[in-house]
Amino acid sequence: MHRLRTIAAAGALALAFGGAAAAETKIELYFPVPVEGKLASEMRNLMERFNAEHPEIDVTAVYTGSYDETNIKTRAAIKAGRPPAAVIMSANFILEYQINGEIEPLDPLIEASGETPDAWMGRFWPALHGNARFADHVWAAPFHNSTPLVYYNKAHFAEAGLDPEDAPDTWQELVDAAKALTKRDGDRVTRYGFMLPGNYDYLGWIMTALAMSNGGLYYNPDFGGEVYYDQPSMLGALTFVEDLIEKHKVTPAGVTDGKAVSTAFFAGDASMVILSTGSLSFIRENMKEPYGVTFVPRNVRNAVAIGGASLMMPKGLTEEQKAASWTLMNWLTSPEISGHWSRFTGYFAPNREAYDLPEMKTFLAANPDAQVALDQLAYARSWFATFNTVAVRKALEDEVQAVMSDKIQPAEALKAAQAKADEIMAPYVAQTALKLPQ
């Protein structure tokens, strides 16, 4: 009898455990790897840790390529009716998911965990709020973020008679330094003073930083149907780029890919470069000569746009998946994980509390470049996001590339870019700002 009871208890226990195992919620996380470095393997490590700490959830991390590819794959999965539970999405694509009604607002989940949206958003740096919270709801949780940053070769500075500890703060100082740093052999340039990435995506972001440093906004942060391409702030920024190439001859003509820019910096072929803070770890590991970092120089004011990615939750999930995804989002943006990922990648941690942890304080003390990147956040603004963001961005980039290759003058280029962008956004504008009472 006694024995029988033991067996029964064991059976019940087995059933209970079996039940628990069956109730384990399986979800997928789509993640991109946008910058150089070993991000994919580290993401796998993180997911193993999450799964070990959360036996009731089983997350599979699915590597989905670049930001743009992740966007395409997420859309395809949503169309196919099998959305991933969470996606690390380029922060400026969130708006399109909201416009298309394909994204779950996070407010109900925030409130269900006993917080207010204000309190929950409060943990993130203010510069990150614009791309995550708009149209009266919270749509995304900032995961890793960046700003453009100027990296400069200190050895070249010393060699050119410049003070390696006094980096350029203004456009004028940048041009002066670049002239001193550029080396020529007759008409041939053997070392460029300044390089900037001109490939699609990167170029749009750099032009945003330059237009913003020139007092501009680039786009209307409150309405996805307006960009400010044909404006004095952008004209000044584009003419500045043209002058660096054609007048001052301190920057190579044509398009230089972001990867080519970092390679040129490592090889000593460029003395100053503008690249993402997300490349900090990559540069720290590969740069042989001493280097420094500094803010994007200003003409009118210090201002840059944020970059990076946020966690979002597509529509079409079950309640269990939503709950599991919400747990994952909060875990990934917790101070500890946020700080760990930041130290690993070079992105800054969106969660401000990450910087109160002792590991982070030690890290910043040892890596002053990361501190500079963080300090620039005080001047950071939202990243451009419009209806059809990529196409609207490309409308400007194509024209800027033509200016960089001396095919067209800045004023003419910006008129063309504005016309193209307006044409792309027209269907959205017709349904919103130009939809008037009948």
Add this chain to the structure above:
Amino acid sequence: MTEATAEAAERAAPQAPTARMPLGWLLLAPSLVFLLAFTYWPMAQSLAQSLRIETFGTDAISWGFGNFGRLFDDASFRRAAVNTGIYAAGTIVPAIVLALALAVGLEAATRFNALLRSVVFFPVLLPLVAAAALFLFVFLPGIGLLDYHLAMIGADRTNWLGDPDVALWSLIALTVWKNAGYYMLFFLAGLQAVPHDLHEAARLEGAGAWGRFRRVTLPLLGPTLAFVSVIALINAVIQVDHVVVLTKGGPSDSTNLVLFYIYQQAHENYDYGKAAAATVISLAALLALSALSLRTLERGAHYES
């Protein structure tokens, strides 16, 4: 008895082809299913999508040729179409000439030739994506492999992928490097079929090397040439891996090819109508060109059997 029935069956068979039809369909079925599901059905869908006109923010759908109108009005499409033409001509002709020269040059089966053939064939083994990733560093201005060696002979740095006047030609050079070895293989096989005695006869008649190539080898390679031309044409339209890896169509659309343009319309602009219209146009062009090139080249080809 068996002979008689066999004969009878043979005689009967042509009279009743329908009796064998089910078996024929059955044997065809496996490939037909895949062809229908993955080739003809998507083609039909593209055609339907290209005629479907949707308006943002409404559920209204109408049908017509509006997508084609917008497509031809798009300067980017016209640019991509012209680029594809230049790219096709620029890759097909040099790659075939080079492949033919290599095949004739390396025809004799010596050990040294075998080594050279492997060397020439090597790029074929490399996936185009990997080759493109390598060439990013070959093409680096100033510090890349190409500029490094060109600087030794005094050349200035060239922005191979970032200068809109040069970028497409860089991609063309990469493609010729990648494909010539592949086409060489077909020509080597074709050369095996050229009868030796014809060469002997020509030599006795006093024909020089060029004369023998011009009058004997080339005409007999007609079918191979026709085949390789069609393959090369199709490759020029369907290979865009290097565009994706190296330039994304830039700078300023100077390396945009039609297939990448279709990708951009579908996945960056979410303009499926325009993407489908461009697909239909390129499919039609491809079919017409294949039919034309096969027919004209085969007409001039001498088949030996």
